[in-house]
Amino acid sequence: MKFRNFKMVDYVVYGSGCFDQLGEILAPRRVGDAPMIFFVDEYFQDKKEFLSRIPLQGKDKVVVIDVTDEPKTKYVDQVRDELVAEFGTVSGIIGIGGGSVMDMAKAVSLMMTNPGSSADYQGWDLVKVAGVYKVGIPTISGTGAEVSRTCVLTGPTRKLGMNSDFTPFDQIVLDPALTKTVEPNQRFYTAMDCFIHCVESLEGTYLNAFSQSYGEKAQELCEEIFLQKENWDDDADEKLMMASYAGGMSIAYSQVGVAHAVSYGLAYLLGTKHGIGNCIVFDKLEEFYPEGVVKFKQMVKKHSIDIPQGITKGLTDEQFDTMINVSLGMAPLWENALGKDWKEIMTRERLRKLYERL
Ligand code: NAD
Ligand code: ZN
Incomplete structure (x- = not known):
C-alpha cells in the first residue's frame, strides 16, 4: 500500500483523576470469570493508597513488573507462561507505568493468543492474531508508547519491537496526576x-x-x-x-x-x-x-x-x-x-x- 493505513488506539480517556473511572471502563470487557491482570511498575508496589485504587474483582491479579532492565523477550514469555498456567485465559491486561510496563502489557497481551516466543514476532507485521484486550496507563510521560503500534523488546539477537496492527492499545487512560511522583x-x-x-x-x-x-x-x-x-x-x-x-x-x-x-x-x-x-x-x-x-x-x-x-x-x-x-x-x-x-x-x-x- 502506498499510503500507510494507520491503526490507532480505540478509546482515550483524559483528565486529572480519570484513573478512578477504570472500574467502569473495564466492566463491559470482562469475559465470564476470566480475570483482569494489572501490570504495575515496581515503583508502586509499596504505595498502598495507589494500589487500593486498582478496581480488583474476583480472580483479578496485580503483577509487579521489574523495570531494572528494559523488557526482554524472555521476560515476556515467562510472564505469559505463568498467566496461562494460573488462569488459562484472561479478560485483559492493563499496563500501569512507563514505556517499559506499557510495552510489557502490549507484548504479553499479544503472546496470550499467538504461539511460540515473543522473539519470533520481533519485526514488522509478523503478529497474525489479535491479543487479549489491553489498556495502557502511563505514569511517566514522553515515550509515546501509549499511542504507538510497537512494543520494543530486547531479544536473543536484536532489540526490535513487535510492530503490527494488533499492537496498539484498545484503551488508554491519560491521567496526569499519576506522574506527580516521578523524580x-x-x-x-x-x-x-x-x-x-x-x-x-x-x-x-x-x-x-x-x-x-x-x-x-x-x-x-x-x-x-x-x-x-x-x-x-x-x-x-x-x-x-x-x-x-x-x-x-x-x-x-x-x-x-x-x-x-x-x-x-x-x-x-x-x-x-x-x-x-x-x-x-x-x-x-x-x-x-x-x-x-x-x-x-x-x-x-x-x-x-x-x-x-x-x-x-x-x-x-x-x-x-x-x-x-x-x-x-x-x-x-x-x-x-x-x-x-x-x-x-x-x-x-x-x-x-x-x-x-x-
Ligand atoms: P521506564 O518505564 O523504564 O521507567 C523509568 C523509571 O521511572 C522507572 O524506574 C520507573 O519505576 C519510574 N517511574 C515510572 N512512573 C513513575 C511514577 N509515577 N513515579 C515515580 N517513578 C516512576 O521509562 P520510560 O522512559 O517511560 O520507558 C522506556 C521504555 O519505553 C524503553 O523500554 C523503551 O524501549 C520503551 N519505548 C517504547 C516506545 C514504543 O513506542 N513502544 C517508544 C519509546 C520508548
Ligand atoms: Zn524514543
Missing part, C-alpha cells in the same frame, strides 16, 4: 524522548503535514514546560502528557532519526536505557540537528540535569563494531534522517567517530 532527572530523560521524537520527525525527509502538525505542537509544549516555566506544576504534568501523545502521533506517520539509530546501539551493547541514551547521543548531534541541540542544551542547563559523558571510553574495536552494526541496521531511521543516499553520508568510519564522542 526530576528521570522525568527529564523520558520527556526528552518526546522532544527528540519531534526534532527527528520535523527535520526528517519523511515529513508530511500530518506528522508536522503533531510534532510542532509537541515540541512547542516541551519548550514551554522546560524553558518558560519557573516551577514544575500540575499544568506541566498535563502538558507533558499531551506532548508525549502528540509526539507519538507525529512519529507514527513519519519516523525517528539519528539519535534513536545511535542510541539503539548503546542500548544493545551497554544496556543504556532509552531516555537517557537518547539524551547522551542528542547532546552530540549539533551537525545534524543544530537548532534542536541548542534548545536541548538550554533545557539541560536550566534544569541542572546530569548528562553522562565518556560512556564508550575503553570499548574494544569489536564492541564498537557491534554498536555500528546494530545502528546501521535501522535503515528507515537513517533514510528518514539523511535521505536515500544515507549510506554514503553515514559511513562506518563516521559513525565510529560519533560513538567515540559519547
Whole structure:
C-alpha cells in the first residue's frame, strides 16, 4: 500500500483523576470469570493508597513488573507462561507505568493468543492474531508508547519491537496526576524522548503535514514546560502528557532519526536505557540537528540535569563494531534522517567517530 493505513488506539480517556473511572471502563470487557491482570511498575508496589485504587474483582491479579532492565523477550514469555498456567485465559491486561510496563502489557497481551516466543514476532507485521484486550496507563510521560503500534523488546539477537496492527492499545487512560511522583532527572530523560521524537520527525525527509502538525505542537509544549516555566506544576504534568501523545502521533506517520539509530546501539551493547541514551547521543548531534541541540542544551542547563559523558571510553574495536552494526541496521531511521543516499553520508568510519564522542 502506498499510503500507510494507520491503526490507532480505540478509546482515550483524559483528565486529572480519570484513573478512578477504570472500574467502569473495564466492566463491559470482562469475559465470564476470566480475570483482569494489572501490570504495575515496581515503583508502586509499596504505595498502598495507589494500589487500593486498582478496581480488583474476583480472580483479578496485580503483577509487579521489574523495570531494572528494559523488557526482554524472555521476560515476556515467562510472564505469559505463568498467566496461562494460573488462569488459562484472561479478560485483559492493563499496563500501569512507563514505556517499559506499557510495552510489557502490549507484548504479553499479544503472546496470550499467538504461539511460540515473543522473539519470533520481533519485526514488522509478523503478529497474525489479535491479543487479549489491553489498556495502557502511563505514569511517566514522553515515550509515546501509549499511542504507538510497537512494543520494543530486547531479544536473543536484536532489540526490535513487535510492530503490527494488533499492537496498539484498545484503551488508554491519560491521567496526569499519576506522574506527580516521578523524580526530576528521570522525568527529564523520558520527556526528552518526546522532544527528540519531534526534532527527528520535523527535520526528517519523511515529513508530511500530518506528522508536522503533531510534532510542532509537541515540541512547542516541551519548550514551554522546560524553558518558560519557573516551577514544575500540575499544568506541566498535563502538558507533558499531551506532548508525549502528540509526539507519538507525529512519529507514527513519519519516523525517528539519528539519535534513536545511535542510541539503539548503546542500548544493545551497554544496556543504556532509552531516555537517557537518547539524551547522551542528542547532546552530540549539533551537525545534524543544530537548532534542536541548542534548545536541548538550554533545557539541560536550566534544569541542572546530569548528562553522562565518556560512556564508550575503553570499548574494544569489536564492541564498537557491534554498536555500528546494530545502528546501521535501522535503515528507515537513517533514510528518514539523511535521505536515500544515507549510506554514503553515514559511513562506518563516521559513525565510529560519533560513538567515540559519547
Ligand atoms: P521506564 O518505564 O523504564 O521507567 C523509568 C523509571 O521511572 C522507572 O524506574 C520507573 O519505576 C519510574 N517511574 C515510572 N512512573 C513513575 C511514577 N509515577 N513515579 C515515580 N517513578 C516512576 O521509562 P520510560 O522512559 O517511560 O520507558 C522506556 C521504555 O519505553 C524503553 O523500554 C523503551 O524501549 C520503551 N519505548 C517504547 C516506545 C514504543 O513506542 N513502544 C517508544 C519509546 C520508548
Ligand atoms: Zn524514543
